[in-house]
Amino acid sequence: MESYIQTLGIRAKDASRLCAKLGTEAKNRGLLAVAGELRSQSAYLLEENEKDLKAAKEKGVKQSLIDRLRLTEQRISDMAEGLTQVAALEDPIGEVLSMKNRPNGLRVGKKRVPLGVVGIIYESRPNVTADAFGLCFKTGNAVILRGGSDAIHSNLAVTKVIKGGLEKENLPQDAILLVEDTSRATVGEMMKLHQYIDVLIPRGGAGLIANVVENSTVPVIETGTGNCHIFVDASADIGRAAEIIENAKTQRMGVCNACESLVIHAAAAEEALPLIAERLNAHQVEIRGDERAREILPGIVPATEEDWGTEYLDAVISVKIVDSLEEAIAHINRYNTGHSESILTKDYDNALKFQDEVDAAAVYVNASTRFTDGFEFGFGAEIGISTQKLHARGPMGLEALTSTKYIIFGNGQIRK
Amino acid sequence: MESYIQTLGIRAKDASRLCAKLGTEAKNRGLLAVAGELRSQSAYLLEENEKDLKAAKEKGVKQSLIDRLRLTEQRISDMAEGLTQVAALEDPIGEVLSMKNRPNGLRVGKKRVPLGVVGIIYESRPNVTADAFGLCFKTGNAVILRGGSDAIHSNLAVTKVIKGGLEKENLPQDAILLVEDTSRATVGEMMKLHQYIDVLIPRGGAGLIANVVENSTVPVIETGTGNCHIFVDASADIGRAAEIIENAKTQRMGVCNACESLVIHAAAAEEALPLIAERLNAHQVEIRGDERAREILPGIVPATEEDWGTEYLDAVISVKIVDSLEEAIAHINRYNTGHSESILTKDYDNALKFQDEVDAAAVYVNASTRFTDGFEFGFGAEIGISTQKLHARGPMGLEALTSTKYIIFGNGQIRK
Numbered sequence: 001m002e003s004y005i006q007t008l009g010i011r012a013k014d015a016s017r018l019c020a021k022l023g024t025e026a027k028n029r030g031l032l033a034v035a036g037e038l039r040s041q042s043a044y045l046l047e048e049n050e051k052d053l054k055a056a057k058e059k060g061v062k063q064s065l066i067d068r069l070r071l072t073e074q075r076i077s078d079m080a081e082g083l084t085q086v087a088a089l090e091d092p093i094g095e096v097l098s099m100k101n102r103p104n105g106l107r108v109g110k111k112r113v114p115l116g117v118v119g120i121i122y123e124s125r126p127n128v129t130a131d132a133f134g135l136c137f138k139t140g141n142a143v144i145l146r147g148g149s150d151a152i153h154s155n156l157a158v159t160k161v162i163k164g165g166l167e168k169e170n171l172p173q174d175a176i177l178l179v180e181d182t183s184r185a186t187v188g189e190m191m192k193l194h195q196y197i198d199v200l201i202p203r204g205g206a207g208l209i210a211n212v213v214e215n216s217t218v219p220v221i222e223t224g225t226g227n228c229h230i231f232v233d234a235s236a237d238i239g240r241a242a243e244i245i246e247n248a249k250t251q252r253m254g255v256c257n258a259c260e261s262l263v264i265h266a267a268a269a270e271e272a273l274p275l276i277a278e279r280l281n282a283h284q285v286e287i288r289g290d291e292r293a294r295e296i297l298p299g300i301v302p303a304t305e306e307d308w309g310t311e312y313l314d315a316v317i318s319v320k321i322v323d324s325l326e327e328a329i330a331h332i333n334r335y336n337t338g339h340s341e342s343i344l345t346k347d348y349d350n351a352l353k354f355q356d357e358v359d360a361a362a363v364y365v366n367a368s369t370r371f372t373d374g375f376e377f378g379f380g381a382e383i384g385i386s387t388q389k390l391h392a393r394g395p396m397g398l399e400a401l402t403s404t405k406y407i408i409f410g411n412g413q414i415r416k
Numbered sequence: 417m418e419s420y421i422q423t424l425g426i427r428a429k430d431a432s433r434l435c436a437k438l439g440t441e442a443k444n445r446g447l448l449a450v451a452g453e454l455r456s457q458s459a460y461l462l463e464e465n466e467k468d469l470k471a472a473k474e475k476g477v478k479q480s481l482i483d484r485l486r487l488t489e490q491r492i493s494d495m496a497e498g499l500t501q502v503a504a505l506e507d508p509i510g511e512v513l514s515m516k517n518r519p520n521g522l523r524v525g526k527k528r529v530p531l532g533v534v535g536i537i538y539e540s541r542p543n544v545t546a547d548a549f550g551l552c553f554k555t556g557n558a559v560i561l562r563g564g565s566d567a568i569h570s571n572l573a574v575t576k577v578i579k580g581g582l583e584k585e586n587l588p589q590d591a592i593l594l595v596e597d598t599s600r601a602t603v604g605e606m607m608k609l610h611q612y613i614d615v616l617i618p619r620g621g622a623g624l625i626a627n628v629v630e631n632s633t634v635p636v637i638e639t640g641t642g643n644c645h646i647f648v649d650a651s652a653d654i655g656r657a658a659e660i661i662e663n664a665k666t667q668r669m670g671v672c673n674a675c676e677s678l679v680i681h682a683a684a685a686e687e688a689l690p691l692i693a694e695r696l697n698a699h700q701v702e703i704r705g706d707e708r709a710r711e712i713l714p715g716i717v718p719a720t721e722e723d724w725g726t727e728y729l730d731a732v733i734s735v736k737i738v739d740s741l742e743e744a745i746a747h748i749n750r751y752n753t754g755h756s757e758s759i760l761t762k763d764y765d766n767a768l769k770f771q772d773e774v775d776a777a778a779v780y781v782n783a784s785t786r787f788t789d790g791f792e793f794g795f796g797a798e799i800g801i802s803t804q805k806l807h808a809r810g811p812m813g814l815e816a817l818t819s820t821k822y823i824i825f826g827n828g829q830i831r832k
Binding site: 021100102116194219237246249256271362364366389391392393395404408409410 | 437489614629640656664749761773775779781782821823828831
């Protein structure tokens with residue numbers, strides 16, 4: 001007897017076979033139908049979302065989480081608009097990446113195909129339900145979504161509306177499956193379902209991601225945590241450096257590509273640090289510095305070993321003074337999470353050396369770390385930002401949701 | 417206090433930073449020096465190998481395993497030759513796969529970089545030690561090797577000789593690290609070392625691979641198991657079909673791309689099956705058939721449900737008769753392991769439909785499944801054959817041992 005989750009796995013695998021066969025035109029038709037359905041069912045979506053909001057308030061959930069949980073006319077319209085944009089993107093499926101003739105006459109080609117079944121485990125944003133569906137559907141995958149219990153009414157409603165759109169176009173409704181049982185056990189079971197799920201993408205806080213990485217037997221793409229550094233080299237343009245750092249730290253504080261730590265060359269620190277501090281003070285950012293930073297800015301908080309490894313996601317930044325580029329690179333490679341790092345410099349050799357030797361998904365020269373994002377990189381969409389090196393690294397667009405298959409055309413070849 | 421395995425992880429991570437910086441010329445020099453060292457130290461290698469052979473014989477290990485364990489002058493020369501060939505391959509590291517200008521002037525490039533630290537868990541073939549080192553070193557990775565206890569003296573000797581070659585060229589000797597403690601505990605610890613190991617590749621039997629997939633928190637590339645099918649369509653050229661099937665089943669029985677199961681269209685079965693059986697009988701292959709196959713060949717063994725899912729790796733093959741291409745595809749997608757599948761047909765539409773809908777790393781038309789192999793596909797080398805869809809699928813050459821990094825060149829960009 002199959003468990004509830006196994007049944008979902010089997011249904012998803014079956015649906016994935018159907019989705020893989022859909023042409024671009026059918027997939028786009030589906031996406032637009034779902035977008036229309038979301039818009040026309042907004043009253044129903046708001047009504048169901050209200051149930052989650054009410055329960056969250058009764059439970060005393062904090063305001064920032066309630067804000068994330070909330071659907072509004074605008075957010076529903078944004079979900080629909082997102083699906084419309086995904087429909088307009090080029091379909092990566094079916095592209096033949098290479099085709100070569102072998103000496104024995106075999107033609108060996110490599111073709112882009114769907115992954116199959118994508119599993120997504122996420123927290124309380126109900127818009128992820130529609131966004132993840134859109135990217136998976138466009139790439140011919142079926143998706144199993146496991147959202148948080150806080151958002152269950154919203155997620156059920158969004159899923160129902162999406163299925164309604166698919167039904168109108170006679171497309172497989174099991175292309176999206178929501179795990180309706182939000183007990184912890186279902187997450188555990190989902191993580192062991194490698195027979196049916198081809199990849200699991202956790203989207204949420206560090207605790208959720210660590211749990212999935214530790215316990216999943218399904219291949220995982222680790223996303224999100226960003227302890228991002230900016231290194232101010234000896235030759236940096238100080239005015240520009242202050243502006244970039246202000247942007248990277250304060251343009252949005254709670255995101256993974258925000259700057260969490262400054263590394264400053266000693267030769268630039270005395271001039272740069274007061275200027276940077278002034279910019280950050282205007283946004284009430286707390287600065288935690290090492291001993292040398294505190295000699296320049298006596299008022300700041302001492303940084304501890306723990307600070308170097310912390311992703312604050314808040315109005316705090318750490319500062320370390322170094323004597324060389326090599327020391328900066330070693331510090332960053334020791335404490336970073338492999339997300340986004342930037343060097344501010346006028347020195348050509350240092351720019352290239354930093355870019356070569358810092359081990360991260362995105363390494364910048366003279367720009368804010370805030371650009372690590374699928375839309376900013378020109379992918380038109382994003383399912384998350386991978387901080388691992390396997391399969392996809394950095395912002396993941398549609399291609400990250402595909403695999404390849406070798407297609408071989410012969411005329412009777414046997415191996416000698 | 418770090419454990420032995422953690423210490424190896426730290427050393428490998430440090431070495432990987434050095435390896436990543438090596439230019440193509442230095443890496444090739446290292447590979448050729450190691451090849452020379454293996455050749456000149458063959459007496460020492462044979463002597464150490466003899467210890468493993470003696471111990472295996474005393475333990476009563478079966479002959480086929482002893483044969484796999486044995487080093488000979490020829491096998492040592494083959495290892496050296498393999499490294500020389502890898503040196504001659506193009507270096508994939510550093511290639512910029514794309515570079516685009518964004519509207520804000522940022523130049524966003526995607527560059528091929530090493531994975532970092534590769535872990536390999538394998539069984540008793542000591543040649544894997546040199547082969548895996550060569551592929552990892554060429555791609556700027558450090559490698560941690562955990563071979564079987566049966567081969568420990570051989571693996572220690574091969575590793576020592578490799579380090580000797582690296583030393584002669586002043587290259588980082590920790591580019592190769594062998595786990596000298598072959599207790600079960602070290603495998604378990606290695607599988608949890610995601611802080612230092614970027615990918616784990618198990619090479620060996622189904623039990624080893626399942627253990628790694630089930631227990632590793634390090635990202636795994638699943639390799640090897642192949643329950644490969646050949647489908648004889650109604651329109652197949654029967655003579656050619658018999659020849660291809662004989663080749664796919666018998667050219668080498670114990671390998672993952674050997675054919676384990678035939679699926680035959682009912683319209684072709686009466687003519688094809690006796691011809692195929694004649695070819696297979698000449699190699700003492702046992703045929704296990706479904707009821708309809710047994711009507712045609714009354715002498716054969718009945719196939720059970722278990723047969724459809726079994727990778728025999730032996731002189732056995734199963735036969736199922738189907739009434740349509742759709743039934744064949746459904747049967748194959750249900751029982752295959754995602755390795756290699758082939759259709760023998762003269763029908764254009766059926767060839768494409770089979771290739772589109774069968775879910776496997778390599779899908780053939782009118783050729784033997786035995787070609788799924790890095791050398792046969794023209795990659796010049798192979799670290800294994802991936803049967804998963806993430807990162808790499810099918811034969812894995814040098815590129816499968818690389819990741820990418822976004823390199824972004826700005827001149828002061830901040831995010832609005």
